[in-house]
Amino acid sequence: MVETSPTPLEKSSWLEFSTLSGIPGLVAGVDEVGRGALFGPVVAAAVILPDHALPILIAAKIKDSKKLSSSRRTQLAQQICELAVDWKIGFASTAEIDKINILQATLLAMKRAVLKLKVQPAICLIDGNQSIKDLLVPQQTIVKGDERSLAIASASIVAKVWRDDLVMRLALKYPMYNLESNKGYGSQRHLLALQQYGPSPLHRQSFRPCQIKLPNAE
Numbered sequence: 001m002v003e004t005s006p007t008p009l010e011k012s013s014w015l016e017f018s019t020l021s022g023i024p025g026l027v028a029g030v031d032e033v034g035r036g037a038l039f040g041p042v043v044a045a046a047v048i049l050p051d052h053a054l055p056i057l058i059a060a061k062i063k064d065s066k067k068l069s070s071s072r073r074t075q076l077a078q079q080i081c082e083l084a085v086d087w088k089i090g091f092a093s094t095a096e097i098d099k100i101n102i103l104q105a106t107l108l109a110m111k112r113a114v115l116k117l118k119v120q121p122a123i124c125l126i127d128g129n130q131s132i133k134d135l136l137v138p139q140q141t142i143v144k145g146d147e148r149s150l151a152i153a154s155a156s157i158v159a160k161v162w163r164d165d166l167v168m169r170l171a172l173k174y175p176m177y178n179l180e181s182n183k184g185y186g187s188q189r190h191l192l193a194l195q196q197y198g199p200s201p202l203h204r205q206s207f208r209p210c211q212i213k214l215p216n217a218e
Helices: 007-012 053-059 070-083 094-100 102-116 150-171 188-197
Strands: 027-033 042-048 086-092 123-127 139-142
Touching: 027 102, 027 150, 042 102, 042 150, 053 070, 053 150, 070 150, 086 094, 086 102, 086 150, 094 102, 123 150
Parallel strands: 027 123, 123 139
Antiparallel strands: 027 042, 042 086
């Protein structure tokens, strides 16, 4: 009698074990975090996983970074970076977001992450429905990619942990905005602080909640 294992069924929900299994060469997953934040850069990660890492990450119950606790994300990010063939971070600054808009800044951050890779992937899997302009590496956009591709889910976790660490350090400089709790997103306390203190130099002036003129400002 042939033993059946539940693992192939679980594996098959990830694109790496179905649609992408025939692609020769290395696959890079690319995802961003911080797109909807009011403060700080938008950050992207590009992650290339070796084949042997895939079952390890499935066993570690990897999923989209938004569905993980902060401590679990940190543990997984460390594991992903140790397993990865290569991984890199790219970001676009607050000034760049305000200058070229958040969508273009997001794509720029993704492009920078891919261009930093020392290992050339055969294809980049991009989370979302927007392609990266002038990227010389073949690419494929995947809507809800962080739920469908192990490489993209890994990139989302690495980017999220990197950005959260950065915002935690910046929170020491701007304590009034409660950044250590909201990570730069528009929580009620953050919005109230903007009303009271106005935006910091690292707030996104092109975002409406940051367009506050205080009565005593020139």
